[in-house]
Amino acid sequence: MPVYSILSSVSFVACLFFYLYIIGSFFNHTVYPLIDRVTFYVSFQEHIVNEYVDNIVAIVAATLWFLFSLNNRAIRYSLSIAYGGTGTILAVISPNNISFYVITLLSLPLIISVSLYYYYYKRQKNVLNFNAELTLRYISLVVVAISVIWIIVSILAFFIAPDFESISGGSYANQLFLLLSSFASIYIFLLVFCLPVKVLFRGALRMLKLDIKEEDMSQTLPNHYEQNRQKTQTKIGFLSLAIFLSVILVLIPQHPSINIDNQDIGVDTHFYVTWIEELAKSKSAYDFAYQAFIVQGQNGDRPLSLIFLFLVYHIVGGNLSEVLEHSPIILGPGLVLALYFLTLELTRNEKIALIAAFLGAVSLHTLAGIYGGFYANWLALIVGYISIVFLFRYLRSGRRSDIVIFSILLIGVLFFHVYTWTILAAIAGVFLLTMLVIQNKQKNNTNNNNYFPDRRIIWLLLFAILPSIVVDVSKVLLTGSSGGLEQDIELAQRGLGIEQFNLRWEILNTTMYHSLGGVFSNFIILLLGLFWVLKSNMREPYTVFLIIFLSAGIVPLFFGTWHIQARVFYDIPFEIPAAMSLYYISKRSGSMLVILAGCTWLVAISLFTVMNYILVAAPGIR
Numbered sequence: 207m208p209v210y211s212i213l214s215s216v217s218f219v220a221c222l223f224f225y226l227y228i229i230g231s232f233f234n235h236t237v238y239p240l241i242d243r244v245t246f247y248v249s250f251q252e253h254i255v256n257e258y259v260d261n262i263v264a265i266v267a268a269t270l271w272f273l274f275s276l277n278n279r280a281i282r283y284s285l286s287i288a289y290g291g292t293g294t295i296l297a298v299i300s301p302n303n304i305s306f307y308v309i310t311l312l313s314l315p316l317i318i319s320v321s322l323y324y325y326y327y328k329r330q331k332n333v334l335n336f337n338a339e340l341t342l343r344y345i346s347l348v349v350v351a352i353s354v355i356w357i358i359v360s361i362l363a364f365f366i367a368p369d370f371e372s373i374s375g376g377s378y379a380n381q382l383f384l385l386l387s388s389f390a391s392i393y394i395f396l397l398v399f400c401l402p403v404k405v406l407f408r409g410a411l412r413m414l415k416l417d418i419k420e421e422d423m424s425q426t427l428p429n430h431y432e433q434n435r436q437k438t439q440t441k442i443g444f445l446s447l448a449i450f451l452s453v454i455l456v457l458i459p460q461h462p463s464i465n466i467d468n469q470d471i472g473v474d475t476h477f478y479v480t481w482i483e484e485l486a487k488s489k490s491a492y493d494f495a496y497q498a499f500i501v502q503g504q505n506g507d508r509p510l511s512l513i514f515l516f517l518v519y520h521i522v523g524g525n526l527s528e529v530l531e532h533s534p535i536i537l538g539p540g541l542v543l544a545l546y547f548l549t550l551e552l553t554r555n556e557k558i559a560l561i562a563a564f565l566g567a568v569s570l571h572t573l574a575g576i577y578g579g580f581y582a583n584w585l586a587l588i589v590g591y592i593s594i595v596f597l598f599r600y601l602r603s604g605r606r607s608d609i610v611i612f613s614i615l616l617i618g619v620l621f622f623h624v625y626t627w628t629i630l631a632a633i634a635g636v637f638l639l640t641m642l643v644i645q646n647k648q649k650n651n652t653n654n655n656n657y658f659p660d661r662r663i664i665w666l667l668l669f670a671i672l673p674s675i676v677v678d679v680s681k682v683l684l685t686g687s688s689g690g691l692e693q694d695i696e697l698a699q700r701g702l703g704i705e706q707f708n709l710r711w712e713i714l715n716t717t718m719y720h721s722l723g724g725v726f727s728n729f730i731i732l733l734l735g736l737f738w739v740l741k742s743n744m745r746e747p748y749t750v751f752l753i754i755f756l757s758a759g760i761v762p763l764f765f766g767t768w769h770i771q772a773r774v775f776y777d778i779p780f781e782i783p784a785a786m787s788l789y790y791i792s793k794r795s796g797s798m799l800v801i802l803a804g805c806t807w808l809v810a811i812s813l814f815t816v817m818n819y820i821l822v823a824a825p826g827i828r
Contacts, residue, residue, distance in 0.1 A: 208335060214274040215341040218317060219348060221267035224260050225314040227253055230385045232307060237384040238719040238727065240815060242822035245720045250388075252381045258301055261310040265293035268313035272320070275336045289316065339795045346799035352378040353806040360813045379810050383729070390718045390727035391711070393736060394775070398759040400739040407740050436556045444560045445546060452538030452567040455812055456576060459819040460531060468528075471819050472579020475530050478515060482526060485516050499621075500685050503582070507624040511582035534576055537584040541575075542567050544591040549782050551595045552748035555789070562785035564805055565731065568812040569784075573725040574776055577819060586623035587777060589615055590630040594751075597634060597667060601641075601747065604663055613670040620674050627678075629777045631671055633758060637751045638668050644750070710764055717771040723815060726775055730804055731784045738783035741790065752783055 230237075230250040237250050253260050269290030276282035289309070296306040324333045356379040396403050458464065459471050470476060481502040488494035498509040498516075518536070519529045545566040550559035566572065575584045593615035600608035616634075620627040645661050718727045735756070742749045755778055762770040792800045 210274045210335040211337045211340060214271055214334075214336045215344050217267045217271040217274060218336070218341050219344045221264055221271060221313055221317065222345070223348060224254060224264040224267065226382060226385060228260055228264055228310055231257065232311065235385065235388060237388045238724055239380075239384055240723050240818050243723070243819055244821070245724050250381075250385055254378070258297075261301075261306065262293075262297055264310050264313045265290065265297070268317055269293070271317050271336075275334050276320070277333055277335065285316075285320070289313075339797070342791075342795045343797050343799050346797070346803035349379075349803035350799065350806050352382075353803070353810040356380065356810045357806070357813060360810070360817065363817075377810075377814075379807060380814060383807070383811055387724075387727040387729040390729060390732060391714050393729065393732035394714070394718060394726070394759070395763070397732060397735055397739065397756050397780075398763050400736075400753055400756045403736075404739050404742070404744075436560070441556065441560065445542065445563055448542045448560075448564045448567040449539040451564075451809065451812075452542055452572050453535050455568070455572055455816050456532065456534040456538055458813070458816045459576070460528075464817060465820050469820055470527060470579075471531055471576060472581070473577065474579035474581070475527060478512075478530050478579065478581060479527050481512055482516050482519060482530075485512060499681075506681075506685070508582035508586075508622060510618065510621040511585050511623060514585060515581060530579070530581065533581055534572070534584070537575065537581065537588070538567065538572050540588040541571055541584065541591075544588045545779065545781055547595050548591045548779065549785060551598045552751070552782065553786065558785050558789045561788055561801060561805075562779075562781045565781040565785055565788075565808065568805075568808045569728055569731050570725055570780055571776065573812060573815055574722040574772075576816065577723045577725065580776065582623040583626055583773075583776060586619050586626035589622055590619045590626055590777075591779065593619060593630070594634065598748070598751075600667060601663060604660070609666060609670050612667070613673050616671065616674045617677055620678055624678075625773060626777055627674065629758060629774060631674060633751075633755050635668065635671055637754050638664050638671075640750055640754065641747065713766070713768050713771065714763065717768040717775070721768050721772045723819065725815065726772070728808075728811070730808060731780050734784035734787040734804070735780050737791075738787040741787070742783075752779075755779065756783075 229235075231252060234249040234251070237248050238245050239248055240246075255263075269286050272285040272289065273282060276285065289312075293306075293309045296303065296309055300306060321334065321336060356377045359377070462468075465471075484502055485494060485497050488497055498506070498512050500506040502512055503509065515530060515533060518533060519526055522529050542563045546559045546563035549562035550556060553559065571584070571587070574580065593612050596608045596612035596615065599605070600612060616627070616631060619630060641664050642661060645664065718724065739753075739756070742753075744750065744753070758778065759771065759774050762774050766774075788801050788804050792798055
């Protein structure tokens with residue numbers, strides 16, 4: 207590796223790292239830290255050293271990048287002297303002048319502009335010493351370093367002195383995460399409108415005539431199952447680590463050194479306590495079934511979830527509230543395994559499936575489930591994701607057992623949580639109808655994937671959804687309880703309306719930054735998902751499925767309250783496209799450091815987040 211390429215990459219990483227702090231503090235950008243279960247509005251005013259030194263370092267780093275990266279001697283020295291000299295003069299004679307800040311703010315944009323110019327317009331080889339893959343490795347190393355340091359500090363604070371607010375202020379990993387996550391409303395907006403975003407992106411590339419190879423992920427990530435198999439020990443070890451982390455995240459906010467006054471973490475825990483206590487008062491099996499399927503919950507909308515939690519309570523014993531609060535010890539690993547099997551069935555790649563399982567342990571679903579006490583949602587999502595596994599298995603093989611299991615599990619989702627069933631059944635139905643349209647248009651084309659091409663299979667899967675609808679309607683007619691379709695109509699009447707459309711951006715900000723501890727604002731998962739949208743192959747059935755799943759947020763985005771938005775976002779498997787992107791970037795860069803960086807950063811953020819799930823009243827405030 208040429209020395210100039212190494213120095214060029216180091217200069218770029220230094221400039222990027224300091225530039226993020228500079229631009230965030232210069233514009234007083236608002237970030238949303240979660241501290242003691244309260245989300246604060248805070249202007250970003252952080253610096254690595256101080257404002258003046260940070261500006262100097264950014265200018266010097268950019269100057270060195272010009273010096274080490276450009277092979278043309280005239281341009282190299284001209285840019286280096288002009289930019290570096292101007293920055294140095296302004297730093298000496300007028301460091302408080304706006305011109306000095308402008309020169310600093312131009313550092314990274316100039317580097318990017320020069321790189322794009324030489325790569326995509328000059329189209330000449332060896333015009334730059336800049337190595338993008340090496341730079342990505344160095345960025346990954348920095349992320350790993352600051353994340354590991356923060357994990358160690360957090361663990362020490364957990365056992366010694368849990369002053370979490372001071373840790374937050376001194377952690378580069380948390381500061382950068384908050385800054386980059388402050389644009390989460392934009393990320394989720396683009397993700398929800400993934401299909402038009404993908405079309406516009408490809409159109410923009412062609413219009414600008416950029417020399418970018420339009421390679422999709424399927425070309426780089428082969429979906430031949432045998433080629434991507436991992437050793438059994440590797441799979442067990444990686445899944446065990448993910449399960450261990452999901453359990454640790456449940457236990458941390460329950461630890462006496464953090465949860466001193468034994469608060470309930472889950473928002474909905476007290477509801478479940480009431481419902482299960484009523485079940486415990488049942489005098490007969492008939493009375494128990496009547497309470498579970500018709501009365502408790504919200505008019506019998508989650509009977510199997512209540513029965514499951516009731517059984518766990520009677521097996522474990524002790525305080526009901528504490529048993530419920532610790533039930534995610536079972537639910538977390540269940541979701542990890544469900545995401546693993548779903549991703550494996552969609553992508554036929556065990557490496558991607560393992561990454562998705564790990565992301566599921568330390569990102570949106572686990573953290574939101576713990577904070578909200580989404581026990582029924584969580585259970586229904588586990589069963590629902592497994593049902594989608596059998597849907598795709600039947601598409602691939604046409605085995606009768608797969609479609610029977612799919613239909614039975616979908617009925618199970620109905621009894622675990624009605625709202626989750628509605629979303630999953632609707633997604634599955636729309637996907638299958640879309641497949642019918644695609645099959646009709648391409649019936650004369652050669653099928654290049656491993657999915658069963660017979661349209662009869664798709665029709666049978668559509669009919670397999672009907673039993674759950676029939677069961678739902680029959681339940682309402684026979685028992686008088688509230689059914690899924692009925693409750694969805696009522697929810698739409700209450701939560702969907704033109705008044706929400708007028709407040710759509712404020713409601714979206716509330717969903718992303720304030721609801722459920724702000725866990726939906728995770729920029730790592732959202733940006734990786736957006737990258738997948740741009741690089742995905744629409745000819746793959748699983749891509750169509752995930753695009754439809756992501757697009758499910760369009761209606762609540764425009765016409766729903768934050769409750770409905772959070773409900774829909776919680777059901778979307780963001781971890782799957784994120785895992786595909788992470789693995790794709792790793793393969794393209796030729797280094798596992800990218801995966802390591804993403805995972806360690808998520809672990810660090812997750813640890814800090816659950817440590818702040820306890821409400822601590824400020825002095826003098828009741």
